[in-house]
Amino acid sequence: MLEKIISLDKSVFIFLNGLGSEKFDTLWLFLTNQAAWIPFFAFIWWLIKKKIGTKQAFYLLLTILVLVLFTDQTCNLVKNSVQRLRPCNTEDLKSIIRIVKCSDTYSFFSGHATNSTAVSLFIFLLFRKDYKYLWLIFIWPIIFGFSRIYLGMHFPSDILVGYVYGAICGVVAYRISKYLYLKKLIFK
DSSP: OHHHHHHHHHHHHHHHHHTOOHHHHHHHHHHTSGGGGHHHHHHHHHHHHHHHOHHHHHHHHHHHHHHHHHHHHHHHHHHHHHOOOOGGGOHHHHTTSOOSOOOSSOOSSOHHHHHHHHHHHHHHHHHTTTOTTGGGGGHHHHHHHHHHHHHTSOOHHHHHHHHHHHHHHHHHHHHHHHHHHHTTSSOO
């Protein structure tokens, strides 16, 4: 059963990765870089600050930083325990896939997908009633996740598991924050 899942994962990866073209490589390299999203983050920061004020926004920013630190480190712990090679480092795939970027670190599961989903869902849950189009924040993890497949860095299952784990972490962070807020421990 597991071998069938891995085989399907590789097949879907080969298909999606094969959709790429050299003329778009620069775009996807740009989109996979966290720094490319700074204007997006600044806009989200502005929306949050506008809604809850500077002091509370800084508390929220600290919460988000803790969330990213937690998800990133647990993701790395799993990566180093599972030790699944990235597609770009997998011998039977190297000759048939497009490798735009590679890394010597492990693949399972995607930190980009995890972090972007956790933060997006956390912010969405906090402010969904305040901003009608806030659901658009989920474009970030979708593009971020696909960029990892396009570049040859992650299998689709790495991305999907990252999305699920990120969603769980985002919901837990939201519930903890709401609890602490109700207890008046934060957002005073």
